[in-house]
Amino acid sequence: MKDNFLLQIKELKASIDNKEILKGLNLEVGYGEIHAIMGPNGSGKSTLANVLTGRDIATVTHGSVTFEGHNLLEMSPEERAREGIFLSFQYPIEIPGVSMVNFMKTAVNEQRKYHGLEPLSASDFLKLMREKKELVEIDSALTNRSVNEGFSGGEKKKNEIFQMAMLEPRLALLDETDSGLDIDALRIVANGVNKIRRPDTSVIVITHYQRLLDHIIPDFVHVMYDGRIVKSAGPELALELEERGYDWIRKEADVSEESWTTDQK
């Protein structure tokens, strides 16, 4: 039975070092939808990405997250990845001594094994690499090197998209993938994402800026503030935020918070 939503987050609360960062977050992502999450620094956007991918820095204290109806929070990071969740890291990690080829071969084959498929032969794997490199316009030489080692900021981000192309996720989380990119790199990265997407692939774009959303056009824009999603609308909301900043959102949110607490008394 197919669930109505690919991802469903209910009343999610999470803390880092006993400090509550996510304070009751709700989000539903349907199949094939693109959601943008915007919001000021410190609102909890990256913590959300960590919680969804299973990074153990944050502890979930309340709420539920289901992925295709399964309890996501019970899964290890690698299981989540094999189920089809992919995070494009804000700061991709350099791993000296581990070659890109070996890294991707292991990742692709572990995913295949999980789904009951035979590992790819060496030649099929190299063919796949070649195709995906062309698709995302990544420099061939980069895949002959160690993972992200000595890559420029833009190369690292392109490499994330290349990995996404190799793994063909069901849900891609792009955590500030646009930060530090020049216009050309931004276009390449965004085109890459659009080309990789299949009709039922969903994407969550975490960003501060409208400019990435010119290329990856969202169905929904959410604003995160103080650990919750405080406003959701169509793509026009991103433009409004670009123009007006976040202050008015803060005011709105704080007012409703106040009236909510007053009501409780």
Add this chain to the structure above:
Amino acid sequence: MDYRPEVISKMSALYAAGSGSFLKDSPELFNRYRESAFEDFKRLGIPDRKNEAYKYTNLETFLNYQYQEYYSPLPADFREAEKFHCEVEDLDVWNMVLLNGFFPNGEKGLVMLPGGIWVGSMKFAVKQFPALMEKHYNKYVENANDGLVPLNTALATDGLFIYAPKNTVYTKPVQIVNLLHSDKDIFVQDRNLVVVEDGAQLSLLVCDHALSPQHFLTNTVTEVYVGRNSRFDIIRVQNQHNNSGKMTHTYIHQERDSYASSNNITLHGGLVRNATWHHLGGENAETHSYGLFLADKHQHIANFVKVDHVAPNCNSTQLFKGVLDDNASGAFNGRIMVHKEAQGTNAYQSNNNIILSENARMDTKPQLEIFADDVKCSHGATVGQIDADALFYLRSRGIDAREARLMLMFGFAHEVIQNIPIEALRDRIDNLVHQRLRGELSRCASCAIQCN
């Protein structure tokens, strides 16, 4: 209680009992140094933890043991060694098997390889090249305050000799497989000399294996002369069982415009201590010292390096890494000494270690001594766990935690392995390290002998 006086008296008895036989069988050149070397040994004694270079390495378990005398190989041991066959895919080498530090007897005592490079036994070399041996033998060792070095000079009766005359180039690596095999517990003292004359090029691969389960202790001294504008690479692969102790003292003396590299890969062994001395004696020389060890159980692996920048405008690098598990311990003691005349020196040193268990221990001591003013030097040391960010990154791509850890350890190790100048050998060692990290015994696939 201090065990050392007893070992010294045991060694004295060994020396007295054996001197009749080895004085008779050994070349005059060896015998000439014996008496004074043994006096040096008695004076310096066995290095203990008060000795800066041995501060973190306790030799007691291996030195305080009743070894049998072993001054010449037995024919039966050679027959066992002949069964040993080592073949590395795609690696084209000239190969020779040594047993307990000795060459098989007979015509193979000294051979000339195509291109004019000589390989053979020290004893034969003294007869064939008396002047050369006179010039180089026992000239590059630094006794410093390590009694084990003169002990070798006093007790060694033979070893490996390699001679690359002026402008000779041998394109294949020379591979020496050093086997330990005996039905007795033995203390092996092998003495080696490599002479690479001006403009010559040589790469040497030394593989150590212990075939029988007996207790072994090896005290190896190797002197290397690297002439002007010449190149020398040595790669050691040490793979011995836990009852086997190995101490190497390697002295690399370099003339101007020369290039040398040393790479010690320690996969297995109860106690291993590699001391490598790089003497940059001529201008514009370059030297690289690398080391990698993987230790578990109660193993102890130590690397001691000294790079002496004597002449100006020389470059040196050191990169040593260790992975320690269980109750293993390790030590790194690396020293760069820039002499007053050595202006324009570039010297770098790095030591990184990963500790996998709570009981493993690593001591590292990087040292710099600079007496010149125009130099670029850096050194750094780290001891840590597997990087949590990198681990998560791999897992977030669907790679399970165990495999991700292995990949990271392998990547860590590969940074040392990638400096091996021979590609086929690099791949081979990558494989051995992979197996070792997976907890499988690193064994050459084509090796018929299944050692433990």
